[in-house]
Amino acid sequence: MVPIGASLVRELRALGNKDPIQVMHCFEAELPEADRALLLDIEDANVEIIDVCSLLVAADLLTAEAATDFQNYWLKPLAVLVSSFDEVMLLDVDNLFVRDPAELWTTPLYLDTGTLFFYDRVLNFNFWLNEAQADGRAYLRIFLETFPYTSFGLHPPTNPSQRLQDSMIYARHTAHEQDSSVVLLQKSKAGVPVLKILWHLATYQRHHGHPFSWYIRTRTSLSHYLTLRQTRGDKESFWLSFELGQVPYAFSPWAASVVAKPGDVPAHPDTLCGSLAQFVPTTNANDPAVLLFVNGGDVIDIVDTGTGASGGHDWDGRGAQLLADIPHHVTPRHKRHPTPAFGFRGTYDQTCLIGDGATALDESFHELASRRIRWAVDVAKRMEWQATIVHT
Incomplete structure (x- = not known):
């Protein structure tokens, strides 16, 4: 996750974000010293790295054995609680932002409820x-x-x-x-x-x-x-x-959207099945629909999570494939509504938004995604990778 994590920091700064960043992890092995150095070396990073699990064990709040069970998504709630910030914006490392997320601090929904x-x-x-x-x-x-x-x-x-x-x-x-x-x-x-x-x-x-x-x-x-x-x-x-x-x-008034996977639009133009996407959470339905971010590991993750491969990887080749597959369509902004029940979705898996349509993404999205992928390739090349054995 280090390549897309480091590229996320660069992306935020390039979008004009000035907020301090805390990178949370669980024990040394999850983020070794060499990887931490790559994050801290980013220009204007303003990054602090925190080992949440070690802190909680030292405070006698978790046992060491129990803490290892937070080396996954469940670290997120603990990260919010451990953070020294009162106002916390928790971000997934594989988010691809189209706009500076700092805009969210001034939305009426956040100001009203925190x-x-x-x-x-x-x-x-x-x-x-x-x-x-x-x-x-x-x-x-x-x-x-x-x-x-x-x-x-x-x-x-x-x-x-x-x-x-x-x-x-x-x-x-x-x-x-x-x-x-x-x-x-x-x-x-x-x-x-x-x-x-x-x-x-x-x-x-x-x-x-x-x-x-x-x-x-x-x-x-x-x-x-x-x-x-x-x-x-x-x-x-x-x-x-x-x-x-x-x-x-408060929740955004808008439903989750998705970006297209390769082959979606020719096969079923009214149903996209890719990575989750979210629009700016304006409460005025007459405001333009503006894409905010894509939770897009499939779009930007230079490490091929499908195979688990890392050692000896052809980073340029992987980057070229990601660049070729950058989505060009997104589900239009819409409100939540009932969907077909499990067993009545035909061949569509749970990633698909059945019948919710597709609209073209602005060319700027392609430029931002391309930049993020190139940054991730650069970091991956600089890392010290250990060979990964994939069991099949």
Whole structure:
């Protein structure tokens, strides 16, 4: 991830972003000294590198064994909590920005709530928070009812927030609510109960099946109840923390879009199946639709994650292939709506936005993606790679 991480820092600075950057990782092996040096060597980087797991182990908040289980997406909630920043913008390393994300700090949604979240695809699957339980109700509803609010100094709410009641996930139209590739959160505005709940969801609640004393060092004893095993990674923990903490939070009014994969437009021009894309979260439907970023590992990741290959890689060849495959179309900006249920999607996999259309991307997107790929190739060539053995 170092090549696209270093290229992301360069991209942000090239877009005019001046915000300080904290790069979070979990233990030395995940980001060795030579790789850290590459990040710190970027001109005007203003980068601080933080080993989240080592900090939490040293603070006696996690055991070393438990901390290794955060070498994945679940590091994100901990990164928000550990960060020295009050106002945090969490970014995935494989985001490709078209505009400076600092613009999000001044959006009415963020200014009103101290949060700004983006939606994931609407997937009508009987999984995760949407999974039907023995009584026929969705897992989400039981989870909300059985959460131990009093353990966090809260009274159980009479009803969920109106935002949740009006949502696709509460209506059981989707198994996914939030995309966590960009998350804005002001911790002082969230309040202590919300932050405690976020920690709880990422640690104990996530691993309900493990002995509590092994997983997280604490004297607090919480009752046993449903686990977050049904959720898909870290992403639902952000909005859930606010919902459970009974603090207002905001989502972009626009649904997730996607960019085209090679071959999409000739084969099915009204259905794209590529990487997730998000538009500027304007609340005025009459404002122009402006693409903000693409969560585009498939578009820009110079390390071929499909094969896991790295050692002895033909970086120029890989870069040339990525350049040739840069998308030229994106799903138009639109509102969330119900989609075909699992089993009724035909040959379309879960990445596809069925029937939501396609519109041409501005030529500037091609230029930005090309620049990002070239920067990633440059970093990959400078790195000290160890040969990777791929087992088949």
